[in-house]
Amino acid sequence: MHQIKCPWCGVRDEAEFSYRGDATVQRPAPEAGVDAFHDFIYTRDNPRGWHTEWWHHVAGCRQHVKVVRHTMTHEIHATGKATDKLEVPST
Numbered sequence: 001m002h003q004i005k006c007p008w009c010g011v012r013d014e015a016e017f018s019y020r021g022d023a024t025v026q027r028p029a030p031e032a033g034v035d036a037f038h039d040f041i042y043t044r045d046n047p048r049g050w051h052t053e054w055w056h057h058v059a060g061c062r063q064h065v066k067v068v069r070h071t072m073t074h075e076i077h078a079t080g081k082a083t084d085k086l087e088v089p090s091t
Contacts, residue, residue: 005079008061020054023066047071050088 002014022044028036048071055065068077068086078086 002074002076004055004065004067004076006057006060006063006065007079007081008063009057012060016057016059017055018058020056020064023052023054050077052086052088
């Protein structure tokens with residue numbers, strides 16, 4: 001079981017959280033067109049290595065937590081609030 005440090009509740013078991021997706025994807029500008037929005041919704045990379053993700057603390061404070069996690073080893077490097085800029089280690 002992984003331990004995720006919630007900025008509000010402290011260290012908690014992974015079972016209290018729900019994975020919410022890639023935190024690096026940026027919403028296109030309103031005038032970007034249909035293709036840009038299609039890619040925004042449906043096209044995702046499957047990264048290998050360190051990656052910034054959203055996790056939702058569903059069994060705790062119900063806040064969204066930004067997590068830097070290694071996709072192969074599942075090691076967690078950093079966690080923070082949605083507005084925090086987290087360092088992503090080089091692979």
